[in-house]
Amino acid sequence: MSFKVNLKINGKEYDIEVPAHERLIDTLRYRLGFTSVKEGCGRGECGTCIVLVDGQPRHSCLTLTATLNGAEVTTLEGLAPEGKLHAIQLAFIETRGVQCGFCTPGFIMMTKALLDTHPEPKQEQVKEWLSSVLCRCGSYHYYFAAAKLAAKYIKDGKIYFDEKQVREKYHLKVVGR
Numbered sequence: 001m002s003f004k005v006n007l008k009i010n011g012k013e014y015d016i017e018v019p020a021h022e023r024l025i026d027t028l029r030y031r032l033g034f035t036s037v038k039e040g041c042g043r044g045e046c047g048t049c050i051v052l053v054d055g056q057p058r059h060s061c062l063t064l065t066a067t068l069n070g071a072e073v074t075t076l077e078g079l080a081p082e083g084k085l086h087a088i089q090l091a092f093i094e095t096r097g098v099q100c101g102f103c104t105p106g107f108i109m110m111t112k113a114l115l116d117t118h119p120e121p122k123q124e125q126v127k128e129w130l131s132s133v134l135c136r137c138g139s140y141h142y143y144f145a146a147a148k149l150a151a152k153y154i155k156d157g158k159i160y161f162d163e164k165q166v167r168e169k170y171h172l173k174v175v176g177r
Contacts (some may be wrong), residue, residue: 003066009034010078012054016136025049025060028075036076037104040134047133050106057113057132064072076105077128079112086111088146093170097146106133109145110166118152 001020009032018027028034028051037060040046044059052074053062080086085093088111089096092098097107107130114121114129121129126147129142153159166172 003069007065007068007070009149010074016065019067020064022065023061024051024053024058024063024065024073027065028060028073034075034077034130036129037103038105039085040102045109045134046103046107048103050109050133052109052113055113055116057110061167074089074109074112075175076108078157078165080160080163081110083163086112087159087161088115088150088163090166091146091150091153092143095142095145095149095168097139097142099139099142102126103133103137104134105142107146110145111150115151115154119155120145140165 002017003020004015006015006019008014009028014032016027016031025037028037031055037051038048040048040063042061044062047059049060050057052058053063053068053071055072079089088108092104092108098104110130110132114126118125123144126144130143130147135143167174
């Protein structure tokens with residue numbers, strides 16, 4: 001059995017037909033090519049697959065696409081306009097919050113949900129919210145610092161940064177394009 005589903009993903013409308021058992025992670029990553037969405041455990045324990053559904057963090061490995069008709073989904077690819085980096089992304093770069101990179105999209109999306117809810121989070125709130133994502137590198141202190149720095153950027157009205165300038169400043173290469 002399959003279902004017709006209308007989703008708004010990163011601002012673009014998608015009308016797709018999906019099997020009843022298809023998970024959102026599979027729809028996003030394998031059907032539509034949003035490769036920032038990664039599967040770590042497949043059980044909702046690690047948080048690497050977190051995306052925002054109607055502004056709320058969701059484990060895409062536990063969410064059936066067929067249940068989301070009319071929903072708005074945001075992945076890391078939709079966090080900033082083309083050619084820009086979101087303040088959260090820049091903060092992760094500047095605080096060395098990008099270690100092996102596997103869990104980074106989950107941390108960034110969780111940080112986005114945190115800052116949307118608590119624009120000036122206390123340290124305990126940062127720890128509580130980001131505890132939803134497992135980092136095998138053990139770099140949590142970098143992620144906590146990134147969340148606080150991103151909150152400062154956003155408070156100061158600095159939400160988007162030029163991607164090319166950031167890449168040049170930090171000697172970052174484009175991978176996978």
